Amino acid sequence: MTRMASYESGKGKKDINILNYFRGDYIGFQVLKSVVAATVSFLAVFAAYVFYNFETLMQDIYKMDLLAFGKSVIILYLCTVGAYGVISYVVYANRYNRAKKSLKTYYNNLKKLAGMYDK
């Protein structure tokens, strides 16, 4: 009973929040957040890279193939975001399943407790 109460006031709250969503909605929303986070991080690192190689880039800007450069940057961006998206999908799918499992155990225990009171 004490354990149930501690679950309810601690981890249970988070689990209930997670299970307010459908599985697909929850994971989709979290992956979307991850994609935004990855995009911002990528932009920050790219800006640092450009600034680091500022002189070289300025010298070669008329010589280099800008289209190919842009293509490689986009491919790199897609790879980064894709990899991060997959990792977050796995993590959040796992979290959703775990929350579902522990909330199910909690409700079963709650039923048992209610049964005890009825007796």
Added chain:
Amino acid sequence: MTTLFVAKQYVKNFISKYEVYLKPLFKLILALVTLMIINGKIGYMHRLDNISIVLIASLMCSFMPMNFIVFLAAAFTVLHMYALSLECAAITLVLFLILFLLYFRFSPKDTLVVLLTPLSFMIGIPYVIPLTMGLLGTPASAISVGCGIIVTYLINYIADSAPTLSGMETEDIATRFRFIIDGFLDNRAMVLTIAAFAVTIILVYLIRRLAVDYAWTIAIIAGALADVMILLVGDLMFDTNVSILNLIIGTVFSVLIAKIVEFFAFHVDYSRTEKVQFEDDEYYYYVKAVPKITVAVPSRTVKKINTSRKRPSGSSQSQR
């Protein structure tokens, strides 16, 4: 030994009884120490390097979530870097942005480690972090510790090269930017420390989960030895200038602290181990049960004896 167990029980009872007050107090002290160390190390912005501001910020941290301390420490660091030079602030900001956006989205519980790792470096016992995180955490803690090490080395690097950076004022902004990035990325000691700590955390975690007697003690010793070995071999290979005396003394202290952690987190009586086997319809179970050591705290009962003088005669004792 029994006295120690009783003391442990007292400590546990005390903490659970006064948790409501102790938690904010702990946060307050942690925030205060962190911000004061940041100010002492890189106090370039004089407005922030002020005890009243630090006190107000720490008091604010005491009733906010733990992660707020990390956020505030990061903000203080970036502002100090900004006072030193814009490039330093930009690099630090990018680093913190990546850490917060990419990693701490997943493990908000581990953010405290990022705070404790630089603190342990400042007090000279960084080796305690991989040992305790291996004991209390998971292998994923290696990433948090790695982030903490990166932050520590960046702050140290910028603090050490601040005079050089001030002398480069005539150079253009891109040159200074390159100077910081090159120096930071070319830091072999940082890479070696990250590798050594990651291996130690994983090793300690794997050994302490084994079903052998004294697994935690074996894990602590094996982890400490592995850490020392990797750092020394790395020093020979990459010439990272590891101070052997500091390494050994720091490791001994770290082992002692890890033993204290073990005493509080995992204390069992291996002499009363029981091995049982049973089966059900689907499985056959081989169970090894090791009892925890529990000691009943001697409870004091206060007997209050009031002598009432008003009563004229007879026994005048009343007990409560």
